[in-house]
Amino acid sequence: MTEVKGDSEEPAPDELWEYDRQVYCILRESQDVEEGRTALFNYLKDLEWKYRCGEVDAHKLEYATAIEALRVFSNLISPRNEEIAGFSTLEYLWRLANGRLGPDDGPSPGFIEEFKHLLKAINGQARLADGWLGPVLADEGVEPVDFAAIAGRAAGVARSDFLDHVNEKVTEWLNRHPTGLDPDLIAKRERNRQRIIDFFDATLEHWYNHRWQLKYIFKGKEGLERLQQLVPLTDEEVEAIRLCVEYDIPFGITPYYLSLFDFDSTERKEDAQVRSQVIPPLHYVERMMEHRDDREYYFDFMGEHDTSPIDLVTRRYATVAIIKPFDTCPQICVYCQRNWEITGPMMPKAMASAERLDAALDWFAAHPAIRDILITGGDPLFMSDRMIRRMMERLSRMEHIINIRWATRAPVTMPMRITDELAEMLGKYIEPGRRN
Numbered sequence: 001m002t003e004v005k006g007d008s009e010e011p012a013p014d015e016l017w018e019y020d021r022q023v024y025c026i027l028r029e030s031q032d033v034e035e036g037r038t039a040l041f042n043y044l045k046d047l048e049w050k051y052r053c054g055e056v057d058a059h060k061l062e063y064a065t066a067i068e069a070l071r072v073f074s075n076l077i078s079p080r081n082e083e084i085a086g087f088s089t090l091e092y093l094w095r096l097a098n099g100r101l102g103p104d105d106g107p108s109p110g111f112i113e114e115f116k117h118l119l120k121a122i123n124g125q126a127r128l129a130d131g132w133l134g135p136v137l138a139d140e141g142v143e144p145v146d147f148a149a150i151a152g153r154a155a156g157v158a159r160s161d162f163l164d165h166v167n168e169k170v171t172e173w174l175n176r177h178p179t180g181l182d183p184d185l186i187a188k189r190e191r192n193r194q195r196i197i198d199f200f201d202a203t204l205e206h207w208y209n210h211r212w213q214l215k216y217i218f219k220g221k222e223g224l225e226r227l228q229q230l231v232p233l234t235d236e237e238v239e240a241i242r243l244c245v246e247y248d249i250p251f252g253i254t255p256y257y258l259s260l261f262d263f264d265s266t267e268r269k270e271d272a273q274v275r276s277q278v279i280p281p282l283h284y285v286e287r288m289m290e291h292r293d294d295r296e297y298y299f300d301f302m303g304e305h306d307t308s309p310i311d312l313v314t315r316r317y318a319t320v321a322i323i324k325p326f327d328t329c330p331q332i333c334v335y336c337q338r339n340w341e342i343t344g345p346m347m348p349k350a351m352a353s354a355e356r357l358d359a360a361l362d363w364f365a366a367h368p369a370i371r372d373i374l375i376t377g378g379d380p381l382f383m384s385d386r387m388i389r390r391m392m393e394r395l396s397r398m399e400h401i402i403n404i405r406w407a408t409r410a411p412v413t414m415p416m417r418i419t420d421e422l423a424e425m426l427g428k429y430i431e432p433g434r435r436n
Contacts, residue, residue: 027097069121252345299340312360376407
């Protein structure tokens with residue numbers, strides 16, 4: 001990772017370094033990355049000590065923020081963090097400060113903003129003492145209020161007036177994006193729905209049948225080909241999905257969820273979060289490929305291997321435990337914390353055997369300390385109604401269980417799964433004052 005610095009023009013954008021030129025100078029004057037790491041650690045440590053000794057005059061909110069920001073910055077450039085992340089932020093900053101980045105490797109606007117705010121925070125300039133959104137409102141001419149300097153009715157009136165401005169700004173920001181109830185967006189998604197229905201030579205009756213939805217999940221090579229015929233995808237999105245298919249990385253999208261996409265553009269102005277939940281970024285796919293052989297343990301961020309007292313059960317808390325009877329989903333979420341054990345959408349043999357499930361339920365019956373059970377997976381609501389009823393019957397007979405929760409994404413990925421029959425069946429097990 002070490003490199004000798006060469007002569008170069010000052011390339012660093014001023015907007016990145018303007019809140020702490022010392023950080024920039026440390027990186028510029030360091031002969032290599034490791035020298036910069038040591039110098040930067042010492043600088044951050046000395047700055048923290050100045051705060052703790054009272055040498056920096058800062059509002060208590062700025063003080064607390066600065067201490068936390070210094071911790072974050074130190075962790076960000078630590079060797080351990082780099083090993084875990086598989087990327088050296090410090091090396092990137094060093095290259096940036098010394099003109100060592102290629103023409104296509106410059107920092108993104110998001111990267112610059114992140115570090116601008118981090119540098120502001122370590123120097124006590126986060127401006128949190130101005131109130132939430134205070135800095136933004138001040139830039140637009142709203143006079144900041146020092147709430148620490150006023151009291152009583154005057155403080156109450158000032159805070160109320162300030163919150164009116166906050167509401168105006170929040171409303172303005174929210175209105176930049178259409179909601180799911182926007183009439184134009186509803187009409188667009190109805191057109192998307194019809195396009196998918198026509199593509200599969202189906203009917204609206206088929207669409208609202210969850211079994212039809214399950215049959216036509218977009219997965220595998222054929223799923224990618226169908227996606228490319230229905231919705232515009234960027235080259236990076238296509239490559240990410242292709243690699244998922246090639247290397248057996250979990251991927252799948254339901255027809256219903258696909259109808260929420262913007263079928264007219266790949267710019268993600270209307271569907272950024274919708275796409276991001278199911279189309280994995282390339283760096284995620286590459287990391288999954290890198291750890292194909294040890295995925296089961298490498299991606300077990302919740303440490304479930306070490307908190308499972310019996311098959312299908314995880315317990316990390318005194319009164320709460322989870323049970324995983326169904327190890328698959330109709331749609332694979334990029335952020336899934338169980339991507340180490342879920343191999344794909346609606347995989348066969350995902351349902352736990354009767355013997356394993358009975359043993360897990362027996363464990364709950366034998367542990368009266370458990371009052372709250374979370375049924376998860378996978379998405380357990382995609383088990384059969386018969387199996388759901390069987391589990392509810394067993395759990396409802398356990399007097400110590402007062403909360404039975406179903407962890408499901410069905411309302412988002414396939415709302416037609418929640419049939420009247422299923423809702424009525426689950427509702428029968430609610431006893432106000434006794435069980436939720």
